[in-house]
Amino acid sequence: MRGGCRNGAGRPRQHEKVEDYNYLSISYLCRQGLLMPSTKGTLTWTRNGEKAGKVKIEVDDSASSLILMYSVRLRGAENWKEVNQPIELSATACHYGGQRKWFKCPQCGRNTANIYITTKPACRKCLKLVYQSQSETLVWRIWNMKRKIEGKLGTALQKPKGMHRSTRSKLLDRYLKLDKRLDDIFYVRIEKWKAQGWW
Numbered sequence: 001m002r003g004g005c006r007n008g009a010g011r012p013r014q015h016e017k018v019e020d021y022n023y024l025s026i027s028y029l030c031r032q033g034l035l036m037p038s039t040k041g042t043l044t045w046t047r048n049g050e051k052a053g054k055v056k057i058e059v060d061d062s063a064s065s066l067i068l069m070y071s072v073r074l075r076g077a078e079n080w081k082e083v084n085q086p087i088e089l090s091a092t093a094c095h096y097g098g099q100r101k102w103f104k105c106p107q108c109g110r111n112t113a114n115i116y117i118t119t120k121p122a123c124r125k126c127l128k129l130v131y132q133s134q135s136e137t138l139v140w141r142i143w144n145m146k147r148k149i150e151g152k153l154g155t156a157l158q159k160p161k162g163m164h165r166s167t168r169s170k171l172l173d174r175y176l177k178l179d180k181r182l183d184d185i186f187y188v189r190i191e192k193w194k195a196q197g198w199w
């Protein structure tokens with residue numbers, strides 16, 4: 001993923017950084033109660049005291065999808081683009097009961113914890129974003145461990161034919177723990193941004 005990336009024109013191009021984008025975090029929305037049925041709200045991002053983006057959210061009455069509405073202008077671009085993007089929500093069962101919610105990436109359909117705000121909102125993988133922060137190595141390690149488990153279970157984390165229930169259970173448990181760790185890293189960052197007036 002990292003380095004040596006080429007764009008369509010065949011020129012080497014640096015990956016853009018996760019930190020360059022505003023994003024919606026599913027756990028943040030959950031904690032704030034913004035995924036309840038029929039919720040409407042506006043999230044704003046500020047950086048250094050200046051407005052850095054605004055997204056309107058409307059959750060449907062069964063809380064199975066939400067619509068993101070915003071205008072966005074890519075760096076260097078002249079015109080603003082109006083985006084009106086439905087995002088499906090899905091849930092996977094947690095090993096110890098309860099549910100974990102996900103966004104379904106509108107581009108690839110995979111479950112994702114974060115949707116990045118750009119002209120075509122999507123998950124980090126679709127946008128080929130990399131992490132810049134000090135926790136980059138750790139994030140990548142956790143990410144790769146998750147990928148390995150996804151390789152065994154599939155991205156929908158279903159039990160493959162022939163796999164023993166307890167094996168699946170162990171893998172899923174491990175997956176959710178890794179996920180929680182990633183979430184914590186992001187949570188720390190969002191809190192930090194909040195403290196700095198970034199969120």
Ligand SMILES: [Zn+2]
Pocket residue numbers: 105106107108109110122123124125126
């Ligand atoms: Zn995607």
